[in-house]
Amino acid sequence: MAELMTIARPYAEAAFAVAKEKNQLTEWSEELANLSTIASDDAMQAMIGNPEYSDENVLSVFESVMGANLTAEGKNLLSVMAENKRLAALPGVSETFEELKAEEDKRVRATIITARKATVEQKKKLSAALNAKFDAEVEISYEEDPDLIAGIKIKVGDWAIDGSAVSQLNKLGAAIAQ
Template sequence: MAELTTFARPYAKAAFQFAQEKGELSQWSEMLALAAVVAEDAAFRKVLSDPALTAEQQAQAVIDVCADKVTESGKTFFLTMAQQKRLVLLPEVSALFETLKAETENSTDVLVVSAFEMSDAEQEKLATALKAKLNRTITMSTEVDKSLIGGLIIKAGDMVIDGSVRGKLAKLAEAIQS
């Protein structure tokens, strides 16, 4: 994974700088996200790694599937990646692009996993608290995982706050065993 990120980083930075200069961050974000989904598809991965296809054909396959979301500069970008045999890195490029975009916009995506469905008021209160703690604009999504028993797990970037009953029981069991 670290190796893929290392190869993907220059492409993500170049795409981000270009999109930022042109004022097209949202457009590039959508285009790269769609291309990433396409590149993650098992059947399409075979197309991207098929040695019988030229770089132009592989790039054109991505462009054709993404259709109206691809700009002229996006076509050039995909062709450049194809010529370097890097189209398989599109998911990593998209993720790194989104990280750069979030840093610039001073925002972060937060995933809240709870044992039970959270009300709108609870979600709003938690989003306000997280915004104050992280000093960023928050985009929050929620999931329900009954195995947590109670409490929450909050994931924001590389930060994880485990306030679940399951997590506390695991810590207690670990403390007892040591």
């Protein structure tokens, strides 16, 4: 999966540059999401990975499914990716494009995992702290994991804090073992 994301990044960055230049970030976002959905289909994945199908065959399926919603720029992106045997990376292109768009819009996605359901007051404090830390509008999704015992885990992109009791106990155990 990491390899596909590495492959996807240059395509996403190129698409983002074109979209930004033409002030079409939303349109590109929708088109890439649709292309990603098509590429993620099991039958389409099998077709993309099957050498019996030519690039033209695969592209014709994308074109027929997308219909009038496929722009000339989208078709160019598909052609280049097909030529380089990279169509399987389309979901990663869409995901990376969305990350770039969120950065541009000064939005950040965060996941907060707690042992018990966070209260409204706790959510307000966490939201304010994360908004200040990242100087952006942070979209937070909350999850519960009773295995944490107590405490909290926060994930924002590559940045993470593990303040769970389980983590602290593991650190204590490692320190005692040394």
